[in-house]
Every structure is written in structure tokens, then in C-alpha cells.
Amino acid sequence: xxxxxxxxxxxxxxxxxxxxxxxxxxxxxxxxxxxxxxxxxxxxxxxxxxxxxxxxxxxxxxxxxxxxxxxxxxxxxxxxxxxxxxxxxxxxxxxxxxxxxxxxxxxxxxxxxxxx
Amino acid sequence: xxxxxxxxxxxxxxxxxxxxxxxxxxxxxxxxxxxxxxxxxxxxxxxxxxxxxxxxxxxxxxxxxxxxxxxxxxxxxxxxxxxxxxxxxxxxxxxxxxxxxxxxxxxxxxxxx
Numbered sequence: 001x002x003x004x005x006x007x008x009x010x011x012x013x014x015x016x017x018x019x020x021x022x023x024x025x026x027x028x029x030x031x032x033x034x035x036x037x038x039x040x041x042x043x044x045x046x047x048x049x050x051x052x053x054x055x056x057x058x059x060x061x062x063x064x065x066x067x068x069x070x071x072x073x074x075x076x077x078x079x080x081x082x083x084x085x086x087x088x089x090x091x092x093x094x095x096x097x098x099x100x101x102x103x104x105x106x107x108x109x110x111x112x113x114x115x116x
Numbered sequence: 117x118x119x120x121x122x123x124x125x126x127x128x129x130x131x132x133x134x135x136x137x138x139x140x141x142x143x144x145x146x147x148x149x150x151x152x153x154x155x156x157x158x159x160x161x162x163x164x165x166x167x168x169x170x171x172x173x174x175x176x177x178x179x180x181x182x183x184x185x186x187x188x189x190x191x192x193x194x195x196x197x198x199x200x201x202x203x204x205x206x207x208x209x210x211x212x213x214x215x216x217x218x219x220x221x222x223x224x225x226x227x228x229x
Contacts, residue, residue, distance in 0.1 A: 033216070033217075035219075040124075040221070041221055041222075042120075042203050042219030042220050042221045042222050043160065043203075043217075043219045044219070045216045045217065045218065048216060056216065059216075091159060091160075099216065104162055105162070105217060107159035107160050107161070108159060109158065109159050110159055
């Protein structure tokens with residue numbers, strides 16, 4: 001479809017394992033966001049890209065979390081040495097223009113990470 | 117204190133009931149306001165934006181009170197299909213750069229036959 005696509009949809013990782021989560025935004029969308037949603041909570045902002053530039057990474061919880069968008073389209077969120085508290089749904093979202101404008105933000109279905 | 121606070125519910129109402137959700141936000145620099153809907157194990161989807169003058173979309177009415185930093189959502193004639201979690205969302209400009217969406221925890225609504 002033409003929406004935001006994320007993979008894998010479900011991932012079970014052993015504690016200490018590294019994981020990589022992929023996001024394909026809607027084609028042509030300039031802005032890309034990553035959010036973390038723990039069970040029973042609302043989504044929490046992690047990081048924002050405008051094209052390939054990571055303009056805000058203030059929400060990344062630790063230096064184990066790293067995100068990139070090298071060509072301004074697909075983005076990868078990497079979590080190193082996963083811990084149980086990293087278990088959550090990781091939501092990717094994109095919007096047409098630079099954020100700060102009024103464009104609607106579209107979310108992917110999320111990558112469900114469980115750390116055991 | 118969370119930037120956006122909502123009553124988590126659950127709100128259990130019969131079909132046809134009117135139900136209201138409230139939300140407060142703490143950052144007076146918040147510039148835009150929204151209600152999102154999230155179905156179980158699905159992604160959030162925009163339900164409606166919220167404007168200072170109040171706005172209506174069918175059975176849904178949203179209100180904003182900037183002085184009190186308070187947002188509301190009213191659902192009239194509720195349907196079974198309205199059962200979902202309703203997320204209150206504000207956009208805040210940070211450091212003069214882009215605005216990010218700040219979500220509340222959500223209010224769970226269950227509409228019963």
C-alpha cells in the first residue's frame with residue numbers, strides 16, 4: 001500500500017541482543033518521526049528527521065538507541081544491548097512537509113519488540 | 117508532571133450515549149491540538165484537529181480553552197465502532213525548530229450494545 005511501512009512487525013530479542021527496526025515512509029515525505037509506546041501508555045517521542053538530517057534526538061532514552069536516515073527516505077532505528085525495559089511498540093510516522101507546518105502525520109502499524 | 121494528562125478510563129457506555137473526554141496540557145507554548153484514535157494493536161490515526169473556536173465533525177465535537185489549557189472531545193450517539201483509545205495530542209515548538217507531537221496516555225472507551 002501507500003502508507004508508512006515498518007518491519008519487522010514483531011520481534012523477540014534476548015536481553016543483550018542488538019535489534020534494527022526499519023521504516024519506509026510515504027514516498028516524498030520530508031519529515032520522519034520515531035515514537036516508543038509502552039503498554040498502556042501514549043506514544044513517546046524519540047527522534048525526528050527532516051530529509052536525511054536528524055534535527056531532534058532529544059527523546060532517545062540512552063546511547064544504546066541510534067537512528068539514521070542516510071538517503072532521506074528509509075530510516076532505521078537500532079537498539080544495542082537490548083534491555084527488558086526496551087519492550088514496547090516502536091512507531092514510525094511521516095508527514096509531507098517540514099514539521100512546524102500543518103501537515104498531517106501518518107503512522108505505521110509499528111514494530112512490536114519484546115525483550116526476554 | 118506529564119505534559120498532557122488524560123483520565124485513562126475505561127469509560128463503559130451503552131450505545132447511543134453521549135460521552136465526554138477531557139485533557140489538560142502544561143506547556144503554554146503549545147501551538148496545535150488534536151485528538152487521535154487508536155484501536156487495539158493498531159497505530160494512532162488522526163480523528164480531528166482542535167481549534168480555538170471549537171469544531172464539529174459529525175457526531176464529534178472538540179473544544180479548546182487556551183486560558184485553562186484544557187481540551188475536550190464530545191461523542192454523541194455513540195456507536196459500537198467508537199470503542200477505542202482516544203489520545204489527546206499537542207504540538208509544541210521546541211528551541212525555535214520543528215514541532216513534535218506530545219501524546220497523552222489515552223482514554224479508553226468501550227461502547228456496549
